Amino acid sequence: MTTGNDPITKRREIALVGNPNTGKTTIFNALTGLRHSTANYPGVTVEKRSGRMQLPGGEEISVLDLPGAYSLLPRSLDEEVVHDVLLGIRKDTPPPDLVLVILDANNLERNLYLATQVLETGLSVILVLNMWDMAQKNGTVVDLEKLSELTGTPCVATVGMEREGIVKLQQTIALMLLEPVARPAKFSLEPFLPEGLKNELDKIVALIESRLRDRPGAVFGEALRLLPDRLFRSPFFKDIKTGDLLRTEILSVRSSLKQNGIDWTSVEPECRYRAIDDLCTRVVRRASHKVPAFSDRLDKILTHRVWGLGIFIVIMGVIFQSIFSWAQAPMDLLSRVIEKMGGFAQAWLPEGALRSLVVDGIIAGVGNVIVFLPQIFLLFFFIALFEDTGYMARAVFVLDKLMKKVGLNGKAFLPLLSSFACTVPGVLATRTIEDRNDRLATILVAPLMSCSARLPIYTLLIAAFIPNIHVFHLLHLQGLTLLGLYLLSIGAGLGIAALFRKTFLKGNRMPFVFELPPYRIPHLKTVLGTMWDRAKEFITRAGSIIFFLSIVLWFLVSYPKDPAAQTRFESVKQQASVTLSGEALQKRLSAIEHEEKDLRLRSSYAGSLGRAIEPAIRPLGFNWEIGIGIVASFAARELLISTLAIVHHVEAQGGGMTDGLIRALQEQRSPVTGKLAYTPLVALSLMVFYVLACQCFSTFAIVKRETGSWGWMFFMILYMTGLAWSASFVVYQGGRLLGFE
Amino acid sequence: MNRTTLDQLKAGERGVVQGYQGEEDLHYRLKELGLVHGTRILVKRFAPLGDPMEVVLRGYSLSIRKQDAAKILVQKDKNDDGK
Numbered sequence: 001m002t003t004g005n006d007p008i009t010k011r012r013e014i015a016l017v018g019n020p021n022t023g024k025t026t027i028f029n030a031l032t033g034l035r036h037s038t039a040n041y042p043g044v045t046v047e048k049r050s051g052r053m054q055l056p057g058g059e060e061i062s063v064l065d066l067p068g069a070y071s072l073l074p075r076s077l078d079e080e081v082v083h084d085v086l087l088g089i090r091k092d093t094p095p096p097d098l099v100l101v102i103l104d105a106n107n108l109e110r111n112l113y114l115a116t117q118v119l120e121t122g123l124s125v126i127l128v129l130n131m132w133d134m135a136q137k138n139g140t141v142v143d144l145e146k147l148s149e150l151t152g153t154p155c156v157a158t159v160g161m162e163r164e165g166i167v168k169l170q171q172t173i174a175l176m177l178l179e180p181v182a183r184p185a186k187f188s189l190e191p192f193l194p195e196g197l198k199n200e201l202d203k204i205v206a207l208i209e210s211r212l213r214d215r216p217g218a219v220f221g222e223a224l225r226l227l228p229d230r231l232f233r234s235p236f237f238k239d240i241k242t243g244d245l246l247r248t249e250i251l252s253v254r255s256s257l258k259q260n261g262i263d264w265t266s267v268e269p270e271c272r273y274r275a276i277d278d279l280c281t282r283v284v285r286r287a288s289h290k291v292p293a294f295s296d297r298l299d300k301i302l303t304h305r306v307w308g309l310g311i312f313i314v315i316m317g318v319i320f321q322s323i324f325s326w327a328q329a330p331m332d333l334l335s336r337v338i339e340k341m342g343g344f345a346q347a348w349l350p351e352g353a354l355r356s357l358v359v360d361g362i363i364a365g366v367g368n369v370i371v372f373l374p375q376i377f378l379l380f381f382f383i384a385l386f387e388d389t390g391y392m393a394r395a396v397f398v399l400d401k402l403m404k405k406v407g408l409n410g411k412a413f414l415p416l417l418s419s420f421a422c423t424v425p426g427v428l429a430t431r432t433i434e435d436r437n438d439r440l441a442t443i444l445v446a447p448l449m450s451c452s453a454r455l456p457i458y459t460l461l462i463a464a465f466i467p468n469i470h471v472f473h474l475l476h477l478q479g480l481t482l483l484g485l486y487l488l489s490i491g492a493g494l495g496i497a498a499l500f501r502k503t504f505l506k507g508n509r510m511p512f513v514f515e516l517p518p519y520r521i522p523h524l525k526t527v528l529g530t531m532w533d534r535a536k537e538f539i540t541r542a543g544s545i546i547f548f549l550s551i552v553l554w555f556l557v558s559y560p561k562d563p564a565a566q567t568r569f570e571s572v573k574q575q576a577s578v579t580l581s582g583e584a585l586q587k588r589l590s591a592i593e594h595e596e597k598d599l600r601l602r603s604s605y606a607g608s609l610g611r612a613i614e615p616a617i618r619p620l621g622f623n624w625e626i627g628i629g630i631v632a633s634f635a636a637r638e639l640l641i642s643t644l645a646i647v648h649h650v651e652a653q654g655g656g657m658t659d660g661l662i663r664a665l666q667e668q669r670s671p672v673t674g675k676l677a678y679t680p681l682v683a684l685s686l687m688v689f690y691v692l693a694c695q696c697f698s699t700f701a702i703v704k705r706e707t708g709s710w711g712w713m714f715f716m717i718l719y720m721t722g723l724a725w726s727a728s729f730v731v732y733q734g735g736r737l738l739g740f741e
Numbered sequence: 742m743n744r745t746t747l748d749q750l751k752a753g754e755r756g757v758v759q760g761y762q763g764e765e766d767l768h769y770r771l772k773e774l775g776l777v778h779g780t781r782i783l784v785k786r787f788a789p790l791g792d793p794m795e796v797v798l799r800g801y802s803l804s805i806r807k808q809d810a811a812k813i814l815v816q817k818d819k820n821d822d823g824k
Contacts (some may be wrong), residue, residue: 401793508768
């Protein structure tokens with residue numbers, strides 16, 4: 001019997017396990033305070049939260065918050081991690097010395113399903129009955145002593161939010177950790193199993209027990225859970241030595257059970273709930289079994305046929321409003337701070353490649369992402385708030401039917417909405433979707449949602465090329481164009497999702513069910529904590545990759561250097577300073593500098609790339625200057641604007657460079673034909689391209705991580721590029737056929 | 742008689758789970774969530790657009806799509822006045 005202690009540090013570890021919505025996180029926070037960190041389990045996109053706590057005796061132990069799970073028969077990545085950690089299968093996370101199973105005291109029966117499974121693993125367990133105050137209010141009385149006696153494990157009542165029962169819990173943890181070996185639980189499923197099953201299962205036990213030497217108690221439960229595994233998904237079947245034998249044995253056990261009239265497809269849930277019902281009749285004295293009245297009244301409004309939808313739309317309107325307008329002031333402030341930092345570095349560092357790297361590469365590149373933080377913080381705040389109050393489940397409930405029409409489910413709504421701010425948090429938010437196909441489809445279309453980095457491009461091009469007129473005396477043509485772009489983004493996203501779900505992402509592995517927890521008053525500390533954890537993840541995740549790519553892009557834009565040209569410009573500058581003076585000199589110098597910048601960009605690797613892709617984008621109406629902009633956009637889409645400003649020699653004047661750039665674009669003529677280079681048709685084609693094209697390195701990185709596959713990432717890039725090219729082609733060539741230029 | 746499927750129940754009606762029909766693999770999670778033979782359920786309400794539906798069982802509320810509820814056989818309570 002090992003307890004999985006690290007031989008070097010000897011720091012002991014406890015793990016928190018429980019169903020979703022049991023307040024597990026509040027218990028974790030109460031035990032660890034704010035001292036915790038989040039990471040990912042290696043190889044999977046499951047969040048690993050761990051922290052430290054001090055026992056009354058002074059010993060420091062680590063606390064692991066395992067993801068929410070309903071069963072030890074895994075149906076999602078989260079559940080797989082819980083299963084594997086508890087059974088000691090994960091090499092990176094040894095099984096804990098003690099498990100705290102967090103149960104919602106209002107909902108003991110379903111919570112006991114997982115709890116009794118954990119009891120059977122043979123690990124030391126404490127049952128923590130959380131939300132005790134609510135249970136009392138609702139008239140549910142649980143006899144803790146009796147429950148403790150019948151299960152053979154200590155039981156503690158808590159109210160995580162109020163920190164009630166936490167001291168008692170800490171003492172119980174210390175007490176349990178004093179015991180040298182795990183205390184076996186008294187709970188046993190055996191009396192509730194149909195006759196003859198045990199003998200049959202023993203045949204399977206014999207085949208898998210060597211794999212679970214550390215957890216002999218867990219073998220029976222594992223064998224039981226292999227029974228319904230029709231598709232042989234369990235890793236036990238992949239064992240080289242015993243896998244095939246196990247397959248044959250399972251098939252023979254199934255047929256012999258069938259002969260004896262035992263339904264092997266659902267033995268565990270049927271028997272376990274019988275055992276739980278038996279347990280509950282003895283420990284729960286008065287189960288009221290009713291939804292709290294307050295929650296019910298609220299639901300009558302929030303999921304009402306008319307009001308429910310209306311309120312939902314208003315709430316989403318507020319979120320959108322906050323993301324796009326309230327966030328503006330802090331975003332402006334941040335961009336000024338970043339500019340200042342750039343100026344600071346400019347002044348302090350000696351001229352040369354290093355200064356250019358720091359100022360134009362790192363500060364500018366990372367700054368492009370930092371600027372979005374206010375939006376992302378707000379977005380995460382609202383998400384955490386909705387989760388904490390229970391409204392999130394209602395939003396999913398209200399919207400599921402709509403999302404089902406395009407083959408997604410209600411839980412896809414929030415990730416897609418988040419993607420209007422930024423694709424990265426949107427893709428991260430898809431983790432709540434358990435079903436693989438649903439989740440993949442959502443991830444693949446999330447980048448089609450028009451993120452806020454595209455907005456400056458729309459604004460510029462619309463201001464420059466869409467006439468400021470009213471149609472039908474009412475509708476503003478510029479506003480209408482913007483609306484059209486957003487509708488295109490939504491339409492494309494939903495259409496593509498429907499297409500994928502009907503073709504290669506067909507079907508579901510499990511029915512779409514979710515819990516509707518009672519409404520709760522939000523707990524500000526929990527909400528802010530969740531927001532901060534996720535924002536931190538975004539910053540480190542996106543930040544590190546952007547940092548790296550900013551350097552790459554800076555290199556592409558700055559190299560190769562042309563020393564001959566540099567000396568030529570130097571001599572021209574010197575000449576100017578000899579012949580001119582005062583204002584005229586300044587003017588001349590800045591003109592030369594612009595020319596120099598332009599030439600550097602044209603002859604850089606990015607410039608060559610822009611030229612290289614010109615033949616491909618010519619049919620869309622784009623020149624090679626736009627080509628360079630498209631290349632630069634991969635770091636951040638709005639770089640199209642600064643690139644166009646550089647290649648068209650636009651100077652910042654007074655209110656910034658926007659006015660100058662608009663004029664430059666309107667007047668620019670093609671050197672070959674002498675016609676206007678940018679027309680409303682080209683602008684429209686370009687905007688359509690930017691709606692649909694996947695041009696964001698952070699998105700690539702996050703999709704690779706979350707799907708765990710380069711294949712899906714490349715597929716996403718390919719399909720989006722193809723879609724963008726085709727749509728722009730249709731717009732531009734179709735427009736020309738209709739007689740537009 | 743009173744034997745029907747869960748999706749056929751109206752808001753406010755109660756019943757007892759009798760079993761399942763159709764593909765078993767998809768049902769397993771529903772059973773693990775407590776929808777096993779003999780479990781009492783109450784249909785609380787339907788979503789504003791008519792689907793999914795909220796059912797109360799074992800003291801908690803679950804949202805389930807009608808297409809999945811149609812696989813669950815239930816014995817409807819007699820003389821139910823919807824309370």
